[in-house]
């Protein structure tokens with residue numbers, strides 16, 4: 556007899572990307588690079604670390620629930636405190652949303668190939684997840700999502716840019732979508748890669764569309780290099796935030812995570828370096844991979860998705876790259892077993908990947924199909 560409900564029994568635990576140490580040991584390599592988890596290849600923001608050091612002496616005190624950073628974010632984005640929430644990563648806030656707004660009969664709706672985190676949270680609550688296909692060019696199909704709404708749909712989850720495809724939906728697509736969405740339905744707009752995507756003039760900054768039923772989620776994990784601290788934030792109508800605060804774990808984010816976020820917000824120089832590195836690296840990877848004959852999807856994030864001829868070739872390429880000391884991320888978990896997601900590294904890491912791929916293709920040209 557199982558102590559857990561069937562919807563928990565059927566879930567699988569999250570398996571993190573392989574670690575550098577693990578691959579060094581397994582293959583006896585001295586140099587291993589990780590282009591697997593969309594982490595910032597420049598490391599953490601230095602100002603964030605300074606702020607963390609200063610904060611350590613108050614570690615015996617319970618944190619304030621994110622009050623300080625909420626106030627700073629409100630000022631920065633021209634909002635009121637009551638419109639901002641902070642949490643243990645944007646996934647921490649997502650978990651909070653799932654617990655606050657859903658009842659057992661509700662259903663959620665999203666794309667077939669998107670961030671796994673949202674689907675797992677919904678399923679762990681026993682909630683039915685409905686999906687629609689991506690468009691032919693691998694983007695969220697907002698028109699199809701609007702058509703798929705039924706009377707039980709309570710939350711629509713959008714990731715813009717999407718993970719693992721890196722693609723965005725445009726301003727006009729988003730505007731048309733919002734027109735069709737009933738007020739009784741909550742839209743989660745996950746903008747984890749906002750800082751990296753906003754240079755694209757087609758990118759809809761959700762802050763310009765303040766609807767009462769839209770919650771924007773952002774994070775310090777990517778552009779600010781703070782994935783290990785767990786700090787993210789959300790913007791929404793005061794009524795939504797008021798209810799989220801009732802359910803929120805009272806002491807998230809941690810004291811040090813909040814300090815890291817506050818420091819990072821001041822680190823204009825680090826953000827600029829990150830954007831510059833990403834711009835160059837993403838272009839280099841996209842062009843080099845396309846030139847080698849790979850089917851690579853244009854990205855507005857800090858990674859690119861490569862589609863191999865089959866699930867087997869994708870798995871094979873992933874394993875072959877591991878033996879060369881390069882960790883990338885296969886995509887079975889986002890229902891794209893033929894996909895390999897490659898995070899943008901620093902210049903020499905991107906170079907190392909492309910050089911190895913060139914050599915590998917000489918021996919195994921089947922990786923790019925015929």
Ligand SMILES: *Cc1c(COP(=O)(O)O)cnc(C)c1O
Pocket residue numbers: 593643644645646647670714717718745747773774775776777782785786787
């Ligand atoms: C990386 C990522 C996140 C980040 O989650 P955190 O909990 O803030 O680290 C959220 N959504 C998407 C789509 C991501 O790719």
